[in-house]
Amino acid sequence: MVDWQYSESIESSDIVSIKKKYSNYIGGKFVEPKSKKYINTISPSTEELLSKVPLSNEQDINSAVKSAKEGLEVWSKLTPNQRSRYLFKIARLIQERSREFAVLESLDGGKPIKESRDFDLPQVAANFFYFAGWADKLDLSWATKSLKPYGVVGQIIPWNFPLLMLAWKIAPALATGNTVVLKPAETTPLTALLFAEICEKAGLPSGVVNIVTGDGSTGSLIVNHKDINKIAFTGSTQVGKLIQKSLAGRDVGLTLELGGKAANIVYEDAAIDQAVEGVVNGIFFNQGHVCCAGSRLLLQESIHDQFVKKLEKRMQSLRVGNPLDKNTDIGAINSKEQLDKITSLVNEGVDDGGELFQTECELPGNGFWFRPTLFTNVQPSYSIAREEIFGPVLTTLTFRTPEEAVEIANNTEYGLSAGVWTEKGSKILWTADRLDAGVVWANTFNKFDPSSPFGGYKESGFGREGGRHGLLSYLKASS
Amino acid sequence: MKNMKTSDVLMQWSNVLEMVYESRIDSVGLNERVNSLATRSIKKDSKLEALKMIVTMCDLTTLEGEDTEGKVSQMVAKAIKPNPLDTSVPSVAAVCVYPSLVSVAKEKVQNSNVKVAAVSSYFPSGQVPMESKLLDTKYAIDSGADEIDIVINRKAFLEGDYRKVYDEIVALKEVCQDVHLKTILEVGDLKTYENIRKASLISLAAGSDFIKTSTGKLSIGSSRQACYVMLKSVLDFESMTGIKAGIKVAGGIRDAKDAIRYLVMINEEMGSDWLNPELFRFGASSLLDDVLKQIKKLQTGAYQAGYYFPRG
């Protein structure tokens, strides 16, 4: 009777002014790279060039680390209360400019404005607020005075939640009295550079936060710098292992937040409609570019058909498209490279014998897009059931008993997160206890909070971010 | 519309019971989903269409002790021509009155396509013996009601006597025959989402054509959350029986914006099949006035005052 159309409700990008070219932020100043080289950053939803940012070289990293060392002199002499107030101020300034950040994040990274506006930015501010309050209570945090900051911390962050990962890194590092050299991801450097303006505006002493852009080679220069006291990395397990190896034999602290292949276990006595929503949110949130994504759906055999039917129906209502459209559920895939990787893994899944379901939504012409995808009839040995796809691709496996569910869930080198759906309380606790995962979402998925520690078991890394436990990532025990 | 003979047994009681006992809802997850649906915005062209659709889905209602023939006549006139100055505005779906005023309403609607609905079974409390409920309903039908709105027996429901709730609806449906039966759950009394789901499934299985949120007599009327629970129940019932039942939300739907949010939810979750007055209704008198204002606002670009529109 009615052809119902949602309006293209486009968030205006006028609020952001993107410069043609950016500089590194070192020693409280925006400085052109000594490398004289730049890399392009494009909008993944249009493939248009947004700007150029420095491809920093060894000299650039040297000056950033030097500046962080000098910054440490100042920062460590401030009172904890003064450090706390800087963080509060930063939090407030982010809140004030949050729409600008959100639009820029969606432009540069491709995530829907709905998420950058309602999730990323509120969480960014919340992280600075949360850790601001710890800065002057460190002696209470673990009831000891023997925990001390590392000093200069090198931080390398990924492209999936560019500004939020920055907040997860910088807020606790500064609260614990460290200074930082942070490198945003190659494809999403812009919000980090805008954050540098916030630091400036907050009057943060120069050198406390240094932001340098570049690619993998730049990251490796930070890792291998002799004056770095600690590295905090979020990214792939593959790169994480390389970093761990590079640091071997050196007295440098390390925390790693790496990949995942989370099981989302749905028992037959779950609240099915909410489980469907949770599964959708678990894998399609942020285009599936989430290390803790619930990418393996474990369904109890008795509800498999019913559940898949509901899930497919629900997936059809997902809207893929312009990240700046407020009605968009799934934005652009972050890069061509990532799109190719997803495509190739999905093809492999089909070749292996997986049954493919993709939604019928229209995709825009330019840019990088991938339809919400569901695989059924998958064997645990298929690569789509083992490898991290990091895209909107869900793989379904089945189980018969709770024991079997746990066994399948833990049958992976990863251990970042897991989901459990059942209305039976004791089964939740039984299952949660047995899952090798740093975060277990029971009857929910992909929930985050600055006070809630996040981080993995096994090859998903070590150390926690967020909460009281997150402080330990930036403090070392000293006698 | 389905034509159901009263002898048809939609579902065995044991199946109904099984469904009822498997009503599992996580309220936090449900709230999050409903809130996320509220962020959808619709196109301007679609919006005008949506507003007119809302008019066609409205049941104008007067259910007061002070109701008179005059009051009912006034309301029917408005139901037929909600905005006499704009013929593009359609009639509403129905007028809803007490049984004693059905014949008056029926006489006034004449040839329009506005239906007359009667609340019966001792609306709103339903606290009378079954015989009285049957009599009340029979009287309304004999007076010409096209639709009957009944209330479930909340006393029995909250006491856990689901069978009694079911049997009463079955008996009332038998009286109704082809007359459209809307069963009011009174979600404000049921409180929990799981109760709303149980009551929905019982009512549907017992042969209700519609399930309806509220009587409008409690301070807690409809909510999008309650509607979401009901629509999921309707969908599950459909997948089990093939029968498409309708939903009526009543009480507490403040304005056009709120109503559109309901429609967005129906559209996303149930599909456009349900976007018609045969399967979805609003019971809210003040809603209509706001919708009329918004229609005119869209047409003229200016915000409107209430006195441009006739009293109902």
Next chain:
Amino acid sequence: MIDIKKTYKNYVDGKYVRSESGKTYTKELKNEFYELPLTSRKDIRDTVTSSKSGFIKWNGLTPYTRMQILYRLSEMIEGNKESYIELLVSHGMSKQKASKDIALAIESIIWFAGLADKWEQLAGNLNPVSEEYFNISHQNPIGVVFSLSNSTVSLNNLLLSLLPPLTIGCSVISYSEESSVLALKFAEDINNSDFPPGSLNILTGKFENILDDVSKHVEINLVALHKEIENDGLKRIQENASSSVKRVVSLPSISGLSSILPYLETKTVWHPKGT
């Protein structure tokens, strides 16, 4: 020909076993000769198998039971105090220092025994998240811990290298070079206590022989080094460890709450609060 006075065996899975290689080495202490197993790569493999099942058994006990088993150990050592002192003296320690060491060792066990049923209250907490969720961070023991003991011969040092992980439910492979005689004597008290087989395995030998096997073994979840490793060794260990993101702790803290932190995995569980 050397007159072998005492032959010690590795303590694995609740039993005394020879190295499968058959190799031993000899240690001379004040005219007495000890023959000790030279742990091989295959021994490591077998030990890890035992430690894996030992972990499940040990961690499966209630904290209250683990507390009592640890406390019982302190009683055993108390009862054998003299023989420990004698052994330490034969390592060249003064009698006074040896007595002090044993007293400290007993104190350490009692401290950790009492922690067994409290650490979760100290290291975990509710998190005040902003939405309607119950959110708790609690801890799991990391699993199988390989602990290289300190080069100083001291029962207290030896215990402090294994008590922190053991207290919280990890299974421990304790490996000694310098303190090998002491460690295997200590194994006798472990054997006479109620530790489930595999919860604490005690090996001796030359660490260099097994350094690569230990640091590469994926089922060893953490390597704790309680003595300085010459730099190249540490580098090799950490490089090997990186292939499975294995945790390596060099000279971990041995006192207070921070002593147990490296051996914990923090698990955070969310659940909605609704009706």
